[in-house]
Amino acid sequence: TANERPRYRAEESSGRSYRPDCRTPNPFLIQFCIHPGDVVEFHGLEGTGKTETLYHLITRCIMPVQSGGLEVAVVFVDTDYHFDMLRLVSVLEGRLAEGSKEGDGSENESEERVRSCLCRLSVVHCNSSVQLLLTLQYLENTFSSQPSLCLLIIDSISSFYWVDRFNGGESTVCQEANLRKCAELLDRLRRNYGIVIFATTHAIMRNYASDPGVSEVPGSSSSSSSRRWRSADSTTDFDKPYLCKAWQRIVTHRMLFTKSHVSKDHKQVFSTACTSIMTKGVKRCLFHVMEDGIKFACDK
């Protein structure tokens, strides 16, 4: 129920901190079996709802328990100045208004509530992969000192792909060095602190299996180990994993976002298909993007 306090879950080994289990009451995470310590990759073309889903998750986490939230802190790493605070606030206001139906008097009060929710969110801007690496190292201190931090979001982790690839010259190892170190750091963070990590990656590589025509992919690609993530659903041909192996190794869930169809009342339906290393098969979910956030229309 919405009034339950979040359950605290101890980690398996000694010496680790208690973190709020951010699955309750977050039906989105429960449905896709996402546990603390998981790394979820949101993959999709531009305009397919990845960032909207992140805003949905953030509002769920930072809202007070009375409104159906978790009151936990979130760190948002923004690598391409993509973060739209005004949009997040309109989603938050919509959710808060829903949560308290009695019509809470003054505008000041609702602004206060929004502000107190926003205090649980920290936003960091990085503009190069080196800065991302250094920032993650700095954040390790923050994670160890703040036990209420249980969600780390990186939007998006693929922004520096082309710049790194060019700067690395001919050697794939050099090109991927920064991202590899980031992936190792993230692995350490999730193991030691039991946080959930969400990262979005832009779909910029065409999957050769479907269309050998015009594409954006220059010659050889450094991600031949995509076998692990061969999607069972090949209706989209932009789902090729292209980031380095170190990153692909730590991802536990991969969610593919696509624009699905236009429903009868002219609303664009978005779909997400989740594959995970722990379960077989693909779990799907449909949603609309409304004025005040995401409305799910899930099947199964």
Added chain:
Amino acid sequence: MVILREGVCPGINEEFIKALQSEDIKTGVALVAVRRVLLAQYTAFPVSGADLYEELLSSTAILSTGNPSLDKLLDSGLYTGEITELAGSPGSGKSQVCFSVAVNISHQLKQTVFYIDTKGGMCANRLLQMLQSKTPNMEEQMEALQKIKVLRVFDVFSLLACLQNLRSNGLQKASVGGGSVKALMVDSVSAVLSSMLGGKQNEGMSLLMQVAGELKMIAKDFNIAVLVTNHVTKDGNGHLKAGLGQSWSHAPRTRVLLQRIEGAETSSLRTATLTKSSRQACHLVEGFDLCHWSEERRTSISGKRKLEERSKP
């Protein structure tokens, strides 16, 4: 206290120790201190969401384009802190729209506009013509023209250099002189980038991402509305879509497709379709006339602060 010696940990060899000693760093504690200083200098610091929101509320402004239909499409106008993209085939009127918006911002809103011209299509006479139709007063016209600063670049490296210059001192200098810079236009960004893309070149993609990064940083740090123009290509189904590919598509927050009206190729009527927006439903279409830019119509004002006609300071 650990004295630094060769072999005390991986990565520390003789030369490294000598280099450290020349800077007077002999112990492990000092090395940790150096690390702390480096982290402090180069790391990005987290900002609390509440502070970020406060800052945004007080600094975001919406610049009206002067055309009510376009304003309706863009949810009141160009937002500062974001990149808005205008895509269209040759002759669809992208440059004309840029001129009209620039004239509106410099004349109605009295703000400075930077116009980066990569195609050589910027024509001061045309701007003057537009101003003359708005006001017969010569002084006003000249003042408005002075607020439009034109920069000409013809390849991507000069574009990057120009943007970096603007970011480091150009924009501040311009705002010291009394006007504040509120808009930056790049017409067109695909003219300099599309020749670099394709084939096995990594450099083209890297430059594209760098240009996108610079534009976004300028938009965010200086609270400027950035308007760029792009060419169009046809996708698999024969429909028009904006050029420069998937990687660029993430850069603009709002994308508008400009088209001529079918069957009326010689008229000045155009349709604008919203293809990407975080505020409105996509595929909204509005029609307008390039020659009659500011028709008298009431437009709705959304909740945020809107820059309206300001009286002379």
